[in-house]
Every structure is written in structure tokens, then in C-alpha cells.
Amino acid sequence: MKIxxxxxxxxxxxxxxxxxTEVFSVYLPEGAKVEDLIEHLDIKNNExxxxxxxxxxxxxxxxxxxxxxxxxxxxxxxG
Amino acid sequence: MSKIVRVxxxxxxxxxxxxxxxxxxxxxxxxxxxxxSDEVPAGCHPLGPSNKLIFAPGIVSGTHAPNSGRISVGGKxxxxxxxKESNAGSPFPQKLARMGYTxxxxxxxxxxxxxxVLELDVNGGKxxxxxxxxxxxxxESAKMLWDQxxxxxxxxxxxxxxxxxxxxxxxxxxxxxxRPSRYxxxxxxxxxxxxxxxxxxVLNDEGAPGVTPAEPEKFKAGQKKLVEAxxxxxxxxxxxxxxxxxxxxLVNILNEAGxxxxxxxRYGEFKGASKISGEALAEAAERRxxxxxxxxxxxxxxxxxxxxxxxREDGSEHVSCMEYESVWALGANCGIDxxxxxxxxxxxxxxxxxxxIETGVxxxxxxxxxxxxxxxxxxxxxxxxxxxxxxxxxxxxxxxSHLTGEAYGVTRxxxxxxQGMPAYDPxxxxxxxxxxxxxxxxxxxxxxxxxxxxxxxxGGKVDPLSPKDKLGLSRAFQQTTAFIDASGYxxxxxxxxxxxxxxxxxxxxxxxxxYGSDFTGEDVTRIGAEILKVEREFNKRAGIGIEADRPPEFxxxxxxxxxxDVFDISDDELxxxxx
Numbered sequence: 001m002k003i004x005x006x007x008x009x010x011x012x013x014x015x016x017x018x019x020x021t022e023v024f025s026v027y028l029p030e031g032a033k034v035e036d037l038i039e040h041l042d043i044k045n046n047e048x049x050x051x052x053x054x055x056x057x058x059x060x061x062x063x064x065x066x067x068x069x070x071x072x073x074x075x076x077x078x079g
Numbered sequence: 080m081s082k083i084v085r086v087x088x089x090x091x092x093x094x095x096x097x098x099x100x101x102x103x104x105x106x107x108x109x110x111x112x113x114x115x116s117d118e119v120p121a122g123c124h125p126l127g128p129s130n131k132l133i134f135a136p137g138i139v140s141g142t143h144a145p146n147s148g149r150i151s152v153g154g155k156x157x158x159x160x161x162x163k164e165s166n167a168g169s170p171f172p173q174k175l176a177r178m179g180y181t182x183x184x185x186x187x188x189x190x191x192x193x194x195x196v197l198e199l200d201v202n203g204g205k206x207x208x209x210x211x212x213x214x215x216x217x218x219e220s221a222k223m224l225w226d227q228x229x230x231x232x233x234x235x236x237x238x239x240x241x242x243x244x245x246x247x248x249x250x251x252x253x254x255x256x257x258r259p260s261r262y263x264x265x266x267x268x269x270x271x272x273x274x275x276x277x278x279x280x281v282l283n284d285e286g287a288p289g290v291t292p293a294e295p296e297k298f299k300a301g302q303k304k305l306v307e308a309x310x311x312x313x314x315x316x317x318x319x320x321x322x323x324x325x326x327x328x329l330v331n332i333l334n335e336a337g338x339x340x341x342x343x344x345r346y347g348e349f350k351g352a353s354k355i356s357g358e359a360l361a362e363a364a365e366r367r368x369x370x371x372x373x374x375x376x377x378x379x380x381x382x383x384x385x386x387x388x389x390x391r392e393d394g395s396e397h398v399s400c401m402e403y404e405s406v407w408a409l410g411a412n413c414g415i416d417x418x419x420x421x422x423x424x425x426x427x428x429x430x431x432x433x434x435x436i437e438t439g440v441x442x443x444x445x446x447x448x449x450x451x452x453x454x455x456x457x458x459x460x461x462x463x464x465x466x467x468x469x470x471x472x473x474x475x476x477x478x479x480s481h482l483t484g485e486a487y488g489v490t491r492x493x494x495x496x497x498q499g500m501p502a503y504d505p506x507x508x509x510x511x512x513x514x515x516x517x518x519x520x521x522x523x524x525x526x527x528x529x530x531x532x533x534x535x536x537x538g539g540k541v542d543p544l545s546p547k548d549k550l551g552l553s554r555a556f557q558q559t560t561a562f563i564d565a566s567g568y569x570x571x572x573x574x575x576x577x578x579x580x581x582x583x584x585x586x587x588x589x590x591x592x593x594y595g596s597d598f599t600g601e602d603v604t605r606i607g608a609e610i611l612k613v614e615r616e617f618n619k620r621a622g623i624g625i626e627a628d629r630p631p632e633f634x635x636x637x638x639x640x641x642x643x644d645v646f647d648i649s650d651d652e653l654x655x656x657x658x
Contacts (some may be wrong), residue, residue, distance in 0.1 A: 008331045010323065050536055055335065055348075055642060075312075075536075077329070077571070079570070079571070
């Protein structure tokens, strides 16, 4: 299945084509979870603080669906 | 010795007095709110002779504690009609504290249309004619002040909007390079300063005795813990999110969470979010070079460095600083996704001396009223210029979003207690909604930043969409925040501190060591609660009781995409907030 991925802030360096925060596609087998995507992207686990899918922060065992847009964040804050 | 400076605008006298015992050991918001409550009649006109404007550095300001260059400015707000504390980071409070001054109290009012500058040094101060600065933008005024008094001085000033007594006027403090860019922005305190005919305050700290904690060893130990907590937390460390991308690093995460107010709080998601994000700012800084920089600091001793300088295409300086709230207010909230347009809007705000949040919310309401189309940056710039021209329209806009909504019959006006909401929609992030609604300050995110656990997973993690337990969450944040606002620490130390017991202890120990107070963690919430009580009681006397603790009505029935949720914490429940 096809997943759209965006990597933000310091994680942008993990973009496979070096294109920063630009959205890119990843193909994963059916039944893949958030943690599988993180592993696929080779992001060290403690670097991905939050993963948003369908506008909510999701746990690592959250089941992805075909066409999902996934946004991955390191620890960020401001205000 | 702790001293206060009393500046009387009626007879132009400047007197240095001993700090009354009841105020000893207090600073920042604690002191400004107590003094306003004690000395200002709650029913007074905010722009009349009975209101006072009080400047107070925080308790640890002027020491070597990290991130401690904060000043609180207090008064009765022309925006909300209630008590106001608005704080800023600048070298100004550090110098003021080192000079031995615990507060500057400006009282009375000028009867004519003259402008005055308060010159203050270690021996006292005097008011001198400031008519040369009359009507001048803050950038020109700042340059004139440093040309005249030298670059070692610190200053604060108001702009043309403050002189015109517009309710969205703030007070600008200098950054380390002399830009008038660090703001006590919220609540219209620039208009109070304008009503008093005071254009600027200049500090010459030559010969300043400095600040010595009562318990230097305890202070030092606390300072070390705090520095370690800040430098080791991923958010505040060098190369971390705040340092690399500035506060606008929040743009994308709020947008993904569906809580990023767009087109005057019509949507929770903005298509152009990534174009105005902290990542886009960092990318532009890298590409344009020249004057551009990320990792700028607003005062010496800051070890986070979240400020920035934005450059034009040719590398020349455009403006500092592009904050999260500013790029949201003047960007997404107006549908504008062009960073250069946003930068121009921020520059105009700074030069006129107006609050970027209130300005963005006001332009959003004006766009709703049909004065411009959402997304039209050049037209937004044109609207802002009306404020500078002091046209009738400019005076309406200059009074802020609430009045602009009333003037044009707009019902989607995102305010609480007449103050425009910041960059988080209460329908998608319920706890911050409780803060906006219940804070004595009006809609103010900094008053109780529940975004930390609701969106950022800092200090725990809670569901932003759930209305459950949000009263207690907001209350705890408001109490801790009131203490931090009194301490003189930048609120951003809260991110590492709520995740680190040692960092929290360091914060408490340094504040405690200043006057040998023996504070514990429990005193943080106790003192915070005391400050809030004083503020609430002032508001009650001013006619602003719990019946004003309400969300704007449209948020009760208008669903916010993408979650399609409303603000569903009932009025009855909100009424129990302070019980």
C-alpha cells in the first residue's frame, strides 16, 4: 500500500532524496504499522517523538491504511 | 537596596523610593499585579489619569541565571478592561535590575500633546522633552535613541499606534542589537504609555551595583541544574527544534493536529502551512544568507536562542523576529502563505508598535467583513497602512478584532474578554480553550500553555480533542506560569523543566535563593494561585466576573474541520473553574 510521508524539523534529513519536508511516497505491505514505517525510514526510535496520521498523534502500533498521510516529528515546542 | 522609581507625568517629577516591605522578594508579574491591584482603582478609564503603568524585572533578572532577561509590564488594559501583565525578553530588565530598581511606576497623565523620555541611571532619573520622537516609527526612534545615548543603553518605547492610544498597541524593548523588536505586545499597554505622553525609557546602567542573591551557593547550584536541564532537552538544546527553526517550528505540528486556525478560525488546517513554517524560515535563511540568521537571542544569557532575523531575497535584513504567533496571525489566519508578505506585515507591526497577534486576528476579521480577500498579502499590507495614516478605518482596526467585528457586523470574532485568540483553535485543542476563557488576561496562550501535553507530548500526553479533565490541566498550567512570569525566567524553560525534576528544582532553588525564601515545589503553585487571585479580584471589581469566562458563541455551534468538533466544555463547567 502507498503511504504519503512528511518528515519535519530535524527529521527532514531523513528524506530519501534530500528534499527536506517535501512529501514523498513509501510502499509498505498491507498491515504495516507506524513502527514499521519508522523502521523503513531508518529513523532511530527515540528521534521520532510523535507520528500524526489522520490528524491525530498515533501510537507506534497504529495500523496504517492505503493512502494515509503520515507526518513524523522530533520533539518540538514553541509558542 | 531595592528601590522603585515613581514617575509622575502631571508634575514631571521622578522620585526614587525605598521598596515597601510588603513587596520585598517579589518581581515580574507578581509585583506588577499586586501593585496595580493596590494602587489603581479598578473602575478607572485605562487611558485616564488614574491608571498606572508598571515595569518590573523578574526576581532572578540581572543575575547570571540562564534565560532570565524578562520584564513584566502591568496596567489596566484598554483592550480587555481588566488587569494586564504582558512580558518581554530584552537586555532592558537585566540592566534595570542591576541598577537596583525593582520597578518603575508611571502615573498621572500629560495634559498637552507633548512627548517625554524618561532617562534613568543609578542616581535616579528625569523626564526630558521627547518631541523629536513624536509620531515616529519605532525603528527611527530606536536609532535616534542609540545615536543620542549610546549603544550601551537599553530602551523601551511606544510607536505611533501607542501615541494614538490604539488598543492593539504594545511596548517595544530593544534586542541586543538595538532593534525595537521585543514586545510586551498584548493588551494595549502601548496605548497606556501613549496616554501618559511617555514615548520612551532609556537606561544607563553605568556604575550599576549588580544583583547578588542572598544565598549565592544555593543559587549557583540551582543555576547549574537548570542549565543542564535546558541544554540536555531535545527541544531547548543547541541544534534542537527551537534553536534551529525558531518558535515557528510549531506550524506544521499544529497543522497536522488540525488545530491551526485558518482564514479567521474557519478551518483548522492551512494548505500553505509548510510555506510559512520554521523549516521554511530556516531554508530561506540558508538560501538567502546575508543578514539572515536562525538561533538569534533576545537577551544576553539566553541559552536557547529561538529568535531569528529574516532577510530579503538580496540578503538584506527584512525583519526580526518571525515568531510562530506572528507567522500564524499574519499568515494562515489571513490565508497568506507568502513569507515575504508576512515579513513585511511583521515589520509594519513592529514599526507602528502593535501586537502581531491582535493585528492578525483583526485583519482576519476585516477579511471576513469583506475589506480584503483571504490570501491577499498586498491588500493586508494596505489595510495595515491605514493604522499608520490614522484614518477612521485605521482607528477602527487599531482598536483590535473585537471592535472591528462590532463595527462591521461580523459574528465570527475569535476573542475572549475582547482580546484576540492566539494560534491554537479551542475546538481542536480543548485545554488551551479553557486557558483562553478563564485567564484574567483574556485570550492568551502563554497564560497556561496546555499545548505542551495536548499537542507536543511534553509533560505527559493527553488527547487534545477530549473535554475531559481540561479544567484541572489548565489551572495547573496557569498557576505554574504565573510563578514563572514572576521569576523573570523565559517561559520556554518550562519545556525542559516539566520533563526534568532536577531542572524544576533548579528553577525553584534559584528563585528561592534570591531572598533566602526556602521555596519548595508546592510554593510554585501556591504563589501562582495567589497572583491569579489578585488578578481575578481586580477584574471582578472592574466589572469582569466569571460571566465573562465564555468562548465566542460561534465556537459552540460552528464545527471546525478537519475534526468537525465544537467547543464542548459547558458554561456550567467553566463556572466551576476557580472553585
